[in-house]
Amino acid sequence: MPQREAVRIQTASGDAIAATVYRPTDSAAERVPCVVMGAGGTLTQRDGIPAYAERFAAAGIAALSFDYRHWGDSEGEPRRLISIPRQLADWRSAVAHARAAAGVDPDRIAVWGMSFGGGHAISAAAEDARIAAVVALVPMADGLAFSLSRRFARFSARAVADRLRKRKRPLPAAGPAAAFPPEELPSLERLGAASGWRNEVNVALDHPMPAYRPVRRARRIGAPVLVQLGERDNLAPRRAVERVARQAPHGELRRYPIDHFGCFSPEHVDEVAGDQIEFLSIHLLQP
Numbered sequence: 001m002p003q004r005e006a007v008r009i010q011t012a013s014g015d016a017i018a019a020t021v022y023r024p025t026d027s028a029a030e031r032v033p034c035v036v037m038g039a040g041g042t043l044t045q046r047d048g049i050p051a052y053a054e055r056f057a058a059a060g061i062a063a064l065s066f067d068y069r070h071w072g073d074s075e076g077e078p079r080r081l082i083s084i085p086r087q088l089a090d091w092r093s094a095v096a097h098a099r100a101a102a103g104v105d106p107d108r109i110a111v112w113g114m115s116f117g118g119g120h121a122i123s124a125a126a127e128d129a130r131i132a133a134v135v136a137l138v139p140m141a142d143g144l145a146f147s148l149s150r151r152f153a154r155f156s157a158r159a160v161a162d163r164l165r166k167r168k169r170p171l172p173a174a175g176p177a178a179a180f181p182p183e184e185l186p187s188l189e190r191l192g193a194a195s196g197w198r199n200e201v202n203v204a205l206d207h208p209m210p211a212y213r214p215v216r217r218a219r220r221i222g223a224p225v226l227v228q229l230g231e232r233d234n235l236a237p238r239r240a241v242e243r244v245a246r247q248a249p250h251g252e253l254r255r256y257p258i259d260h261f262g263c264f265s266p267e268h269v270d271e272v273a274g275d276q277i278e279f280l281s282i283h284l285l286q287p
Contacts, residue, residue, distance in 0.1 A: 001021040001025070001054070001117065002022045002024060002025055002053075002057030002058065003022070003057075004020055004021070005020070005023055006018070006025075007019045007021070007097070008092050009066065009094060009097045009278075010093075011069065011089065011090065012089070013069070013086075014077045015071070015075040015076045015092065016071050017043065017066050017069060017074045017075075017090055017163050018066065018067045018073035018074045019066035019067070019094060019097065020045060020053070020065050020066075021063070021064050021101065022056065022057040022062060022063040022065075023057060023062050023103065024040040024057050024058070024059075024060045024061070024062060024277050025057070026140035027242075029070055030103070031103055031104060031108075031217060032060060032103060032104060032108075033061050033062065033105055033108035033109070033110065033132070033280070033284035033285065034061070034062040034064055034098045034104045034105075034108070034109055035053075035056055035062070035063045035064070035110045035112045036063075036064050036066070036094050036095070036109060036110070036111050036279065037049055037053060037064065037065040037091075037092060037110070037112045037113070037194055038065075038066065038068070038111075038112070038113045038117035039065075039071075039113075039116075039117050040066070040086075040113075040114045040115025040116045040117050040118070040140075041082055041113075041116035041140075041160075041173075041201075042080070042082075042173045042179075042180075042188065042192075042197070042201055043115075043188075043191065043192060043195075043197070044072030044073075044192075044195040045065035045066055046072065046194040047066050047192050047195050047197065047264075048114075048245070048261075048263075048264035049065045049114075050065075051269050051273070052112070052220075052273050053065055055273045055277060056239075056276075056277065059277045059280075059281060059285075060285060061280055061284060061285070062101075062103070062104055062227050063112075063279075064094060064097065064098045064101070066090065066094045068086070068087045068090050069081075069083075069086055069087075069090055070082075070202075074090075078202050079202070080170060080198070080200055080201050080202050081202040081203070082201060082202070082204065084204075084206070084207040084209075085206055085207050086204070087116075087120055088120055088124070088178060090139070091111070092124070094115060095111065095124065095128065095131075095206070096156070098198065100131075101165075102221050107124070107130065108129075108132050108211055108284050109130065110132055110133035110280060110283075110284060111124050111131055111133075111134050111135070111249060112132065112134075112135040112136065112137070113116070113135070113137065114137040114138060114139075114185075114263065115140050115260065116138065116139060116140045117140070118138060118139025118236075119136075119139050119143075119212065119214040120137040121135070121136055121139070122134065122135055122136055122139060122141060122216070122217060122218060122225075123214045124205050125223055125225070126217035126220040126221050127217075127220075129222055129242070131223045132210065132223055132283060132284060133224050133225075133226075133279070133280055133283040133284060134221060134223055134226065134248075135225075135226045135228070135279065135280070136166075136226070136228065136241075136244060137261060137272070138214070138224060138228065138229065138230050138233055138235075138236050138241070138260055139214070139227065139236060139241060140212075140214075140235075141213075141214050141236065141237065141241050141243070142204065142213050142214070142215045143208075143209040143211065143213060144209075144210040144211075144212075144213055144236050145237035145240055146235075147210045151180060152209070153211045154177040155171065155177055155179050156203075156209065157177050158171060170197050170200035170201055170202050171198050171200065171201055171202070171203065172200060172201075173188070173200060173201040173234060174199055175199070176186055179201065181234070184260065184261070185199065187259075187260075188261070191287070192217075193260055194204060194237050200219040205246070208228060214244070215240040215243050218248040218251070219247050219248070219249070220244070221250075221256040223249065223250065223251060223283075224250040224251075224252065224279070224283050225244070225245065225248040225251045225252065226252050226275070227241060227244050227245035227251060227253045227254070228263070228272060228276075229241045229242065229254070229256070230256055230257075230262055230263070231255055231256065231257050231258070233258070233259055234259065234260065235260040241253075254275055256268060256271065256272060257262055258272075
């Protein structure tokens with residue numbers, strides 16, 4: 001098992017981010033590469049991410065997973081708030097912390113994100129030329145395409161109406177008029193069992209979802225990018241996922257017979273993680 005260390009990362013707002021560092025136990029190198037890992041919307045670093053971080057550490061690559069502000073063990077009120085600008089700022093804080101961590105090579109930092117975190121990883125790499133590699137797992141690459149569904153339109157309208165009426169109640173994360181369709185609720189409940197996942201979310205209106213389009217930034221990424229697409233994924237817009245791999249100068253697309261959360265299922269995690277380790281080993285470990 002890798003060495004684990006819980007750390008706190010201070011942000012410019014004063015709220016601390018909870019993070020976990022996974023270190024290889026048998027590495028002979030003075031400095032090792034590190035993968036910064038961010039979860040999807042409504043999830044935390046406890047929800048499925050350890051299975052990947054432990055595999056990276058076993059392969060000789062350190063990992064730093066973190067909770068966004070307002071989620072998991074991080075600070076921030078109200079709880080369970082999704083704010084795109086704050087989450088992107090949290091990515092910058094986590095990457096900066098990884099670069100300064102003892103025993104980590106600051107020039108071999110990769111970013112790894114799943115779902116909403118996958119879109120954030122694309123955005124983080126587009127604005128940071130020092131990022132050495134990117135793993136975008138079933139990424140939410142185009143908020144505009146996602147917002148065109150009737151379900152999300154109803155969810156968004158309700159969030160705006162509540163804000164105009166100054167209501168501060170959380171909305172359901174999964175349901176008939178929620179961000180996730182009702183059939184995703186069992187997967188979210190199973191995946192979030194370790195963190196006490198609850199079917200509720202607060203939405204900040206500081207960056208409208210239709211304006212969130214990481215796919216349009218793919219051309220700016222100088223690092224190699226591994227894009228992993230679920231063939232049964234009904235959440236992440238497929239054309240945008242494929243377009244990221246096509247437009248990133250060093251993009252690579254791999255497909256799997258999984259739905260949006262299938263990457264965490266026991267029957268698929270070995271294959272998905274194995275491809276990531278192969279990719280990261282080539283770009284982070286080889287001279």
